Amino acid sequence: MSKFHSVVSRRDFMKGLGITSAGVGGAALMPPTFNDLDDMASSNESVSAKRAWWVKQVDEPTAEIDWDIMKRYDARFTTHSDAVLARYVGAEKLASIVAEGAQGRQEAILANDPGYQLRDWALYESAASAYATMSWDGIKKVKTPEQRGVPKWTGTPEENTRIFRAALVFLGATDVGINELDEHHKKLVCTHPQSVSASYLTKWPPPDTVNKRIVFEDIQEGYKTDEKYVIPSKPLWAVTFTIPMSKDAWRTAPGLVSAAGNQSRYRLRSQTITCIQEFLRAIGYQALDEAYPTIPAGAGAVLTGLAECSRNSEVHISPEYGSCHGYFDLITDLPLVPTKPVDAGIFRFCHDCQKCVQICPADSLPSEKEPSWQPTKSSISPVHPPLDPNMPDPEFHNPGKKIFWKDNVTCNLFGKGQIGTGSGCKMCQAHCTFNVNAGAIVHQFVKATLSTTSVFNGLFWRADNTFGYGLKPEEDREDWWNQSLPAYGFSTTVAARDGGH
Numbered sequence: 169m170s171k172f173h174s175v176v177s178r179r180d181f182m183k184g185l186g187i188t189s190a191g192v193g194g195a196a197l198m199p200p201t202f203n204d205l206d207d208m209a210s211s212n213e214s215v216s217a218k219r220a221w222w223v224k225q226v227d228e229p230t231a232e233i234d235w236d237i238m239k240r241y242d243a244r245f246t247t248h249s250d251a252v253l254a255r256y257v258g259a260e261k262l263a264s265i266v267a268e269g270a271q272g273r274q275e276a277i278l279a280n281d282p283g284y285q286l287r288d289w290a291l292y293e294s295a296a297s298a299y300a301t302m303s304w305d306g307i308k309k310v311k312t313p314e315q316r317g318v319p320k321w322t323g324t325p326e327e328n329t330r331i332f333r334a335a336l337v338f339l340g341a342t343d344v345g346i347n348e349l350d351e352h353h354k355k356l357v358c359t360h361p362q363s364v365s366a367s368y369l370t371k372w373p374p375p376d377t378v379n380k381r382i383v384f385e386d387i388q389e390g391y392k393t394d395e396k397y398v399i400p401s402k403p404l405w406a407v408t409f410t411i412p413m414s415k416d417a418w419r420t421a422p423g424l425v426s427a428a429g430n431q432s433r434y435r436l437r438s439q440t441i442t443c444i445q446e447f448l449r450a451i452g453y454q455a456l457d458e459a460y461p462t463i464p465a466g467a468g469a470v471l472t473g474l475a476e477c478s479r480n481s482e483v484h485i486s487p488e489y490g491s492c493h494g495y496f497d498l499i500t501d502l503p504l505v506p507t508k509p510v511d512a513g514i515f516r517f518c519h520d521c522q523k524c525v526q527i528c529p530a531d532s533l534p535s536e537k538e539p540s541w542q543p544t545k546s547s548i549s550p551v552h553p554p555l556d557p558n559m560p561d562p563e564f565h566n567p568g569k570k571i572f573w574k575d576n577v578t579c580n581l582f583g584k585g586q587i588g589t590g591s592g593c594k595m596c597q598a599h600c601t602f603n604v605n606a607g608a609i610v611h612q613f614v615k616a617t618l619s620t621t622s623v624f625n626g627l628f629w630r631a632d633n634t635f636g637y638g639l640k641p642e643e644d645r646e647d648w649w650n651q652s653l654p655a656y657g658f659s660t661t662v663a664a665r666d667g668g669h
């Protein structure tokens with residue numbers, strides 16, 4: 169018999185939260201109600217990972233999408249491109265911001281500042297030192313079924329999904345979301361990957377040899393050349409998979425341990441994607457992934473039910489893993505069963521919560537109560553004309569969804585001047601109300617409650633502040649080195665239900 173049965177009543181739960189008679193009355197209105205912790209662990213609705221009951225599958229994401237407005241986006245116009253940032257502040261100013269960051273970095277390591285000490289640098293640089301070599305259509309080291317003299321694997325989409333999920337999780341992913349690459353989802357495929365240097369500010373556009381274009385062609389197998397990544401025009405499936413990040417490392421933000429926590433997901437992704445490409449090749453199929461992004465992984469995560477949108481348009485929050493989580497995508501011709509979006513009350517919670525807004529040192533996050541269809545312009549007026557007058561204004565956002573829009577220009581400029589890595593301060597994501605440890609059962613209670621009612625959102629946010637979850641004080645950052653944490657700094661068992669985990 170479960171040890172939880174008859175031990176924790178809803179009244180005790182609410183009492184534990186400091187809510188008595190009137191509050192319990194409010195709780196009684198919650199549909200559906202739960203009886204005890206075992207209700208929360210039940211998972212009778214999910215077609216994919218076994219998830220708690222309060223993670224509800226829905227037909228449409230909790231953030232609205234207008235597919236008539238949505239268009240394929242040119243990711244060269246994100247603020248990951250220095251050319252875009254230079255348009256806003258000028259190339260000289262951008263260079264001086266970067267130089268200030270470098271100078272501060274040297275001063276910090278000499279001063280032995282918490283978060284920027286030699287050992288912190290060593291961790292960050294080692295985390296980024298060993299990537300697997302990735303290739304759009306795979307490294308092609310394993311034999312195909314044809315080379316083995318056997319027929320390719322054929323199974324139903326359900327059978328395919330089971331073996332694909334099992335292989336992808338074994339190779340390093342913690343969860344998997346799937347969508348058919350239909351006419352809607354094709355609109356998420358970028359026309360070019362991100363990141364263009366400031367040198368192209370005055371000679372836009374960069375040639376396709378700098379950022380290959382991503383195109384569809386009437387062929388059977390994807391391939392790449394020096395100028396393009398090619399996706400076959402045939403039935404395909406878009407897969408989003410997750411690589412967690414160390415919540416404890418992130419809580420030391422800003423600094424190099426938190427940067428190492430962020431960096432590690434890219435290293436792990438390079439191995440996972442390379443290996444799953446080889447797995448699919450070995451059973452007679454193909455996976456495409458190298459261009460970053462091919463499909464913005466946050467969008468894929470929301471549409472496939474791995475996450476919901478948040479108040480930060482660049483952060484997508486997983487019901488299981490919270491705000492510090494990595495999402496990556498691939499495209500495959502193995503027929504799979506799509507997964508549905510979810511409603512766990514997360515996006516609705518962000519309407520009431522302002523924790524990330526209050527911590528942001530660059531005033532980059534919106535404080536409006538409601539999301540908007542209209543992307544917000546930067547608070548910095550650009551000093552140069554648009555790189556391409558045909559792009560929407562602002563060019564760094566892709567319209568077509570009703571969300572909270574971040575000022576990516578001020579955020580990325582702040583990151584450029586950071587004495588850490590110049591890749592962003594990360595404080596909002598680390599401080600988020602959802603950056604809590606899955607093992608603490610009170611957080612399961614809270615997540616279950618906010619999935620069913622928004623009545624207590626304000627309370628939960630205030631309680632989170634009161635209990636001090638989120639960022640560590642600066643003087644405690646180096647304590648990370650004394651913690652005993654799991655391999656890679658995160659739990660890989662959150663979505664596991666078999667094998668005694």
Ligand code: SF4
Nearest residue numbers: 528530579593594596
């Ligand atoms: S990364 Fe830093 S600057 Fe950017 S939105 Fe988050 S807290 Fe603000």
Ligand code: SF4
Nearest residue numbers: 479518521524600601
């Ligand atoms: S801190 Fe609050 S508002 Fe910001 S993303 Fe997290 S839950 Fe949403």
